Amino acid sequence: MPKAKVPPPQGGSCAGVPMPERAKRGTDIMSRPAGPPSSSSVSSSLLSFASSSPSPSPSSSSSSSRRKSAASSRARAPRLATWATAVLLAVGATCLTGCPMPESRTGLTYAANAERDYNKALEEFKAHNWLQAQALFREVKRKYAYSRYAPLAELRIADADFEQDKLGEAIRGYKQFVHDHRSLNAEVAYARSRIAEAQYNQISDSVLLPTSEERDQVATLESFRELKSYLQDYPDAKESAHICDLLEKVTIKLVGHELSVARFYLAKNNFDATIGRVQYALRNFTADLTCRHTPSAPLAAGEPSALRTEFGLLPDALLLLGETYLKMHRWDDARTAFNTLVKRYPESALVFQANNFLEFMKARGV
Template structure:
């Protein structure tokens, strides 16, 4: 017969078998409406909790050794055998982690969301929300076999952006906040680049109002993006082509006043060009 991968057999361990012998009679008695008295009631509770902890720790050993299928099966048994323990709740969360670690991000998102739905007040809801955001972030395609980022559908990126932003609004002091901010900024830059890609497409087609509308939409939707000066220079260039020199001048001046870097240099060059055009008109 084939050998099961991982260090743990998919069959219940001896500890699980003992737990089964203890738990099943209790559940049958409860279902029949009988009072449950197993010697010292406090001792029975401790035995249940100790067995739940031991079963959970056994599942965690498979998890830490990256025996994912064994870990999934063992966590599922913890939930089945010890449904009224804290370890059943933790096992449900770890099953979602197994999906995440296997890079099954869509399944992980579903599992984390189900955990939140089932345990709205649990202290690990913050962690589950963080992992949802991280799953969506990692699910954004970035392989070299695909078209450039700007040309791809941005549905997953937009969902990740919203989830990351919601997490930061609700948990500004979270221990995960720094990592979430980095992801949020990265996704924001990607989405902004997509908007500028579309705006440049309209500009090449000489569809100037659509170009301006797309840039303004991007600036409103993604405030604080590191690509703001690039967007503003593109807007100023479009306004020049629309023969709106005063509006263009105001945009370029904003780049000079509020931003540095290479786009400030570009804005300064456009301002010089506007000055030359103005001087030429005055001389004629």
């Protein structure tokens, strides 16, 4: 039986694709306007070009057709690679020139934006818009955590609590700042001064409460320790003069409390308890720690002693101690207490009474 002849492709076609159609596609590609193609056009062009690549001959018996098809594929492969490379380069150039680029975040713009937002929050703070200011300062902390304005924002948040008399929140904020930023010496000194002042402000003097001498002294003692610690660590800081004034007031409260209790025992003729309370006041609230109202070195020769303030009611304590010793007939101890008052506090109004007691003892020959 004779073999069926396979008719050759019609119209000069190659691999089943008519030559006029392939030529038309090439003409379409070459006639496209210059300029970077869009992503959709690139995709469609690649698909179109790929569809024009030769497919295997339907006739497995024709070796000539297979050889022609393989040669045609090898000839087209370099052209396809070259054209695809050109398309990719064009797309890249389009993105470099036409795609919107995000705004660069350099160190300079980061710092400038942090300063701008901090100053905006500071304006609200100065206008006493405490809640709005705190919200803006928290945004500065969140957005610019690595700028120098982040710790400053923390301080201002605590300051806003302080100004609103939220003393507990303010103290916690300042203490957290001191814990987290120990290397910021000036800011830490400021935060510690505010802690001391906030604790002092927590000592209530309401007329609805007993006098400070009659109330529990826990809050007063905490304030005393904080104020004293601050002055020991920062004797020449700009806040030291104000802290010194607060410490003097706190010491007067504490010594006044001890003397009130001591006088109660003296009225009961409980002399040992009286001496114990007075000696406790002298031992714990002595005048060894002095305030320098001027941040200078120790007093020069001839410099008035008014530049220094010694704390509390210590002359009162010495006078009460001497009186108690007199009632106990402990003449030498009484004389020592009165002489200490006269020599140590010559400007005190109690010196006159101390001298009277000394004259009384001299007249008695004791």
